[in-house]
Amino acid sequence: MDHFQYKNGVLHVEDVPLTRIAEAVGTPVYVYSRATLERHAQVFREALSGLPRVHVAFAIKANPNIAVLKVLAKQGFGADVVSGGEVARAIAAGMKPEDIVFSGVGKTRAEMEYALGVGVGQFNLELEEEGAVLGQIAASMGKTATATLRVNPDVDAGTHAKISTGKKENKFGVAIGEANGIFDRLSGTAGLSLRGLACHIGSQLFDLGPMEAAYGHVGDKVAELRAAGHVIDRVDLGGGLGVPYERDKVPPSPATYGQMVERATKGWRDGADGHPPVTLMFEPGRVIVGNAGVLLTEVIWVKPGAVNPYIIVDAAMNDLARPAMYDAWHDFEAVAPTGERMIANIAGPVCESGDTFAMGRDIDAVKAGDLAVFRTAGAYGATMASTYNSRALVPEVMVDGDRFAVVAERIKPETIIAAEHVPDFLAD
Ligand code: LLP
Numbered sequence: 076m077d078h079f080q081y082k083n084g085v086l087h088v089e090d091v092p093l094t095r096i097a098e099a100v101g102t103p104v105y106v107y108s109r110a111t112l113e114r115h116a117q118v119f120r121e122a123l124s125g126l127p128r129v130h131v132a133f134a135i136k137a138n139p140n141i142a143v144l145k146v147l148a149k150q151g152f153g154a155d156v157v158s159g160g161e162v163a164r165a166i167a168a169g170m171k172p173e174d175i176v177f178s179g180v181g182k183t184r185a186e187m188e189y190a191l192g193v194g195v196g197q198f199n200l201e202l203e204e205e206g207a208v209l210g211q212i213a214a215s216m217g218k219t220a221t222a223t224l225r226v227n228p229d230v231d232a233g234t235h236a237k238i239s240t241g242k243k244e245n246k247f248g249v250a251i252g253e254a255n256g257i258f259d260r261l262s263g264t265a266g267l268s269l270r271g272l273a274c275h276i277g278s279q280l281f282d283l284g285p286m287e288a289a290y291g292h293v294g295d296k297v298a299e300l301r302a303a304g305h306v307i308d309r310v311d312l313g314g315g316l317g318v319p320y321e322r323d324k325v326p327p328s329p330a331t332y333g334q335m336v337e338r339a340t341k342g343w344r345d346g347a348d349g350h351p352p353v354t355l356m357f358e359p360g361r362v363i364v365g366n367a368g369v370l371l372t373e374v375i376w377v378k379p380g381a382v383n384p385y386i387i388v389d390a391a392m393n394d395l396a397r398p399a400m401y402d403a404w405h406d407f408e409a410v411a412p413t414g415e416r417m418i419a420n421i422a423g424p425v426c427e428s429g430d431t432f433a434m435g436r437d438i439d440a441v442k443a444g445d446l447a448v449f450r451t452a453g454a455y456g457a458t459m460a461s462t463y464n465s466r467a468l469v470p471e472v473m474v475d476g477d478r479f480a481v482v483a484e485r486i487k488p489e490t491i492i493a494a495e496h497v498p499d500f501l502a503d
Contacts, residue, residue, distance in 0.1 A: 078108040079369060079450070086410045086448065090477040093371050093410045097446050100472055100481060102373040103390035105457045106448075107138075107482070109146055109475040111367035116150035119359055122333030127345070128354040132176045134314045135161050137360030137454040138368070142473050142482035144168030147363065153196070155314070155358035159186040162195060172196065176311065176356065178225070178273070180246055187212050191220060197356075198222045199273040199311060202249060206261045206269060214266030223271035223311055224258065226251040228292040230285045232277030232315070235401050241276025241289055248274070254296055258305050270306050271353070272296060275313025278361060281326045283335045286315065290339035297343045301350050310344075311356040312336065318365035320404045320451050329362065361454040368453025370395050370469075371410070374445045375424065383435055384419050388447065391423025392430040393463040395449060395456055399429045407432065409439035410446035417441075425464045457483065462491055 078089050085092045088108050096106055123129045132155040133147045139161060144154065145168045153174025154165035165175050172194035180201045182190075187209050190198070200206045200222050213220040227248030230241045240247045249257060254272065261269050276289050290312060297307050317326035327335075336355065346352035372390035379385075397403035407421055417440040421432040432449065441447055460469045468486035472479050 078111045078114075078367075081412075084411055086408065088369070088474040088479075091474045091479050093369075093446060093448065096472055096474075096479060097371060097373065097410075099479075100470060101485070102371055102446070103388075103394050103469050104371050104485075105368055105452060105469060105471040105483075106371055106479075107140075107143060107364075107368045107453055107471065107473045109473055112143060112146045112364065113150060115363045115367060116147055116152060119329050119357075119363060120150070122329035123336070123355075123357065125333065125337050126340070126355055128352060130174070130309075130354055130356045132174065132311075132356060132358050133363055134358045134360030135165060136458065138364040138456070139164045139458050140471050140473075140482055141168045142471075142480075143364065144170065146473075155360075156195075159183075159189050162186075162190050162193065166193060176358065178275075178358070184208065184212060187220075188216070191216055191218050196221060197309070197311075199225045200269070201225055201247065203257045203261065206257070206267055207264060210261075210264040210267030212266070219266055219268050222267060222269045223273040223309060224249060224254055224269060225273040225275070225311075226254050226293065226296065228274060228276065228289040230276050230289045230292070232280050232285045233282050234277045234279050234317075237401055238278040239276070240278075241274070241285070251292055251296055255299060255303060258300055259303070262305060271309035271311065272300075272307070273311035273313065273356075275311075275315060275358065278315050279317045280315045281317045281324070283327050283332060286332075287335050287339050290336070294340065294343050297353070306351060307353060308346075308351040309354045309356060310340075311358065314358040314360050314362070316359060316362040318361050318451060318454070320365075320406070322406065363454075365451050365454035368456060369448040369450055370405075370452040370456060371446060371448050374441050374443050374447060376443055377419075377441070380420060384417070386419045386421045386438075386441060388421060388423060388432075390449065390469070391425040391464070391466065392427065393425060393461045393466050394423070394469040395432070395452055396459045396461075397455060398432045399427075400459075405432065405452060406450040407436065407438050408448055408450065409441050410448065412439040415440035425466070462486075462488070465491075 157179035173196035470485035471483035
């Protein structure tokens with residue numbers, strides 16, 4: 076069930092009309108639906124229910140708001156994190172440290188020390204040297220770091236180049252052929268317990284074929300490592316499942332994904348011949364939060380254009396960067412549509428031609444002062460916002476039934492200016 080619906084001609088999030096949120100909080104503002112977050116979490120878990128040992132770590136880069144994380148923590152999700160800041164967020168939201176997986180290609184020593192100190196459950200190594208350093212730091216703290224090695228299977232995920240991670244020229248993971256040597260050399264490292272593999276080939280994936288191929292390579296590697304005497308009891312299969320930004324382009328469902336995983340891991344996940352069973356780990360981001368949020372905006376002007384009019388809205392590329400960065404599509408809908416349509420360009424107030432959300436789009440007819448939303452903005456939306464052009468940092472609201480709360484405040488330019496300093500040597 077969709078929790079973003081028109082009731083009496085007005086778009087509601089659960090039982091709250093977006094007009095009410097605009098009035099109370101102003102625009103632009105991200106609005107999330109708690110019920111949708113919960114539903115997506117449940118659907119994802121359900122899709123994996125055929126697998127005996129599963130750990131789901133929400134990729135909190137997709138939406139790190141602590142209220143959002145709290146909802147997912149209550150659903151039993153852990154977190155996939157890529158920075159010390161994300162570790163802190165996961166913990167602030169009540170996630171158990173042992174349920175946190177620390178990914179990321181450039182963990183600093185300070186971040187490793189902090190993460191070990193709070194008891195993070197797993198580190199996904201990106202290179203051999205990282206394993207050596209992590210072991211040293213852990214040993215010096217009297218701890219042992221549990222780790223997997225992220226392998227790059229050299230598979231083309233068939234997604235946008237900027238969010239593709241599993242080709243050999245990408246910066247992520249070690250070439251899968253090098254895993255054996257790295258395991259041999261790192262095994263026995265004090266402070267390090269290397270006992271699995273990790274793999275993530277990209278984001279917004281619509282084709283399960285490349286994922287299945289990648290998981291197949293991972294399975295082959297598990298068998299080789301076991302044969303060489305290594306204990307493998309966890310394999311992190313990453314995230315990446317796509318969401319429908321355009322209504323008529325539908326990605327594989329979590330259920331179909333779950334069936335594929337069952338098929339692809341069948342030969343090795345349950346252990347055998349003295350090998351321990353494997354816990355399969357997942358790092359979904361977008362599929363959990365993408366369709367649980369919208370960006371609510373107000374039309375400032377309808378500006379005549381050479382071909383089509385420009386709808387100038389009060390949200391901009393600093394609030395929702397995806398169209399400018401990846402030519403991404405976000406559906407645009409009036410909060411109170413009249414039934415009339417228009418062909419228009421949609422752009423924000425930032426002083427760049429790239430601050431354009433759509434060109435020549437068939438949309439609900441809107442005029443200055445109307446409210447509208449960009450759909451499917453719950454993932455990689457607010458978290459990628461900036462204050463470019465000295466715009467405020469966009470706030471976030473969560474709806475729960477007929478109530479709502481501001482879960483991230485609008486950070487105004489005054490607050491940001493107050494954190495800047497004119498040095499003495501520039502004093503008048
Ligand atoms: N695990 C790892 C190691 C990742 O790098 C990512 C995403 C995920 C999990 C979660 O992937 P998801 O399930 O959300 O596809 N800003 C871009 C997306 C960047 C994705 C980066 N890594 C966008 O707006 O499309």
